[in-house]
Amino acid sequence: MDIDQTKIPQATAKRLPLYYRFLESLQASGKHRVSSSELSEAVKVDSATIRRDFSYFGALGKKGYGYNVNYLLSFFRKTLDQDEVTKVTLVGVGNLGTALLNYNFSKSNNTRIEMAFDVAEDKVGQKIGSVPIYHLNEFAERVANEVEVAILTVPAHVAQPIADNIVESGIKAILNFTPARLSVPDDVRVHHIDLSIELQSLIYFLRHYPL
Ligand code: ATP
Known part of the structure; x- marks a missing residue:
């Protein structure tokens, strides 16, 4: 998905590295999905804020499934320029x-x-x-x-x-x-x-x- 990164609010952008780090550790431990409440507990951001943050880049999450860890990570990697030092x-x-x-x-x-x-x-x-x-x-x-x-x-x-x-x-x-x-x-x-x-x-x- 093509996302206009200029539309992502600064407060959301500031939280992305937090999400990124946690999701990376989930991926490393072999988890493929995560609920917003699980994320919320880990990064100490309330789950309504997480849902709003994620909605800016089209990750809406499915009820009873949560978010796809790999999708989120590939998005964050692009946004945070993780591939570039x-x-x-x-x-x-x-x-x-x-x-x-x-x-x-x-x-x-x-x-x-x-x-x-x-x-x-x-x-x-x-x-x-x-x-x-x-x-x-x-x-x-x-x-x-x-x-x-x-x-x-x-x-x-x-x-x-x-x-x-x-x-x-x-x-x-x-x-x-x-x-x-x-x-x-x-x-x-x-x-x-x-x-x-x-x-x-x-x-x-x-x-x-x-x-
Ligand atoms: P230290 O115990 O090494 O002095 P500190 O953190 O208490 O540590 P500060 O007085 O805050 O020391 O200085 C921090 C660093 O900034 C020191 O290494 C000092 O040499 C350096 N410093 C001081 N003035 C300048 C300057 N004009 N340009 C670049 N570095 C400077």
């Missing part, structure tokens, strides 16, 4: 940067941190995992036409100027782990993950909205 860079090889380099999204075969940048003499020239660390002043020439996404794990006070470098190099997607709010042109997408805020917000909900 997206090259990623990371700037700031501190504690968090080092952890991400070691992790290097090993559960996903379509995203890989290819190179990292820092300014600290003791880090430049080293490797973490198999990822080489270069000096930031080599950024533009190294990432040119190679890298599509940058992960930012530098101290907050240098985040904006480094984001400017990243944008100048032509990269259109930044995963910002710093607490800084970044200003970027309209055609650059920034996703912000502030781990301390996430943790504080979880603790707030734990205290004030017990389940």
